Amino acid sequence: MQSPTVSVLMPAYNSEKYIAEAIESILNQTFKDFELIVIDDCSKDKTWKIIQKYAKKDKRIVAVKNTKNLGISDNRNKGISISKGKYIAPLDNDDWSYPERFAKQVEFLNQNPEIGIVGGTVEIYDETFTKLLYKNTFYSDDKHLRKNIFRQLPFSHSSVMYRREIGVENPYNNKLCTAEDYDFYFRAGIKYKFANLPDVLIKYRTSQTQESTTKNRYQSYLAMYIRLKATVEYGYKLSKKDIVLIVIKLILIPTFPKKLRDRLFNIFWKGPNT
Numbered sequence: 001m002q003s004p005t006v007s008v009l010m011p012a013y014n015s016e017k018y019i020a021e022a023i024e025s026i027l028n029q030t031f032k033d034f035e036l037i038v039i040d041d042c043s044k045d046k047t048w049k050i051i052q053k054y055a056k057k058d059k060r061i062v063a064v065k066n067t068k069n070l071g072i073s074d075n076r077n078k079g080i081s082i083s084k085g086k087y088i089a090p091l092d093n094d095d096w097s098y099p100e101r102f103a104k105q106v107e108f109l110n111q112n113p114e115i116g117i118v119g120g121t122v123e124i125y126d127e128t129f130t131k132l133l134y135k136n137t138f139y140s141d142d143k144h145l146r147k148n149i150f151r152q153l154p155f156s157h158s159s160v161m162y163r164r165e166i167g168v169e170n171p172y173n174n175k176l177c178t179a180e181d182y183d184f185y186f187r188a189g190i191k192y193k194f195a196n197l198p199d200v201l202i203k204y205r206t207s208q209t210q211e212s213t214t215k216n217r218y219q220s221y222l223a224m225y226i227r228l229k230a231t232v233e234y235g236y237k238l239s240k241k242d243i244v245l246i247v248i249k250l251i252l253i254p255t256f257p258k259k260l261r262d263r264l265f266n267i268f269w270k271g272p273n274t
Contacts, residue, residue, distance in 0.1 A: 007085030116192025
């Protein structure tokens with residue numbers, strides 16, 4: 001069979017509530033030349049049955065069931081090793097892609113061979129997808145994304161599409177779970193350029209059970225470690241402003257809850273997300 005243009009990676013664990021919606025959003029893409037790799041990471045609910053149901057209906061779905069729990073990073077790496085596409089498009093099992101997402105990103109990457117990763121604007125919703133909380137926007141060009149990479153994530157991971165060789169060359173680090181995408185961007189950025197489309201590409205679901213919510217303080221410390229790693233190992237340089245803002249964050253992390261930390265930090269730095 002001819003290799004698809006896009007390989008979609010969707011690791012899943014105990015996601016029976018939302019995975020059908022996530023899969024449907026991929027199957028409803030206007031760009032049809034893709035494979036959807038769904039990896040069940042030893043779920044204890046009906047996740048695998050739901051995956052199997054969709055796999056029987058659509059041959060583009062590659063259904064994989066792990067024999068032992070691997071975690072998000074190793075599942076993404078496993079998906080990349082299985083993938084056959086020119087481009088990789090992650091989607092978390094509880095998020096939702098707009099129908100034109102792949103068409104816009106494939107066209108952009110085809111027309112801009114110097115760009116390795118492209119993301120876009122993200123709508124942040126409540127757990128039921130009924131209330132839009134805010135839109136998460138990012139700088140669009142490589143220059144500004146690099147300038148601000150020590151201050152914020154350059155992308156929302158569920159919104160990105162990247163060239164397959166980036167994933168092969170830079171596997172996700174399973175020792176940095178909850179912040180593995182941040183480290184992935186730093187390493188990819190050594191060789192490849194970044195970009196974000198102005199278009200809204202996905203709906204991101206927020207929940208009190210997500211790791212980014214339950215382990216937020218730990219995640220913040222991991223991000224600090226990754227910033228240090230980027231300067232020592234990856235060759236990135238901190239500006240004086242970066243150093244000041246990192247010191248401020250180190251003071252805020254152990255002292256204040258996340259919402260208050262974000263408000264205080266945004267007083268010192270105004271970016272496209274604020």
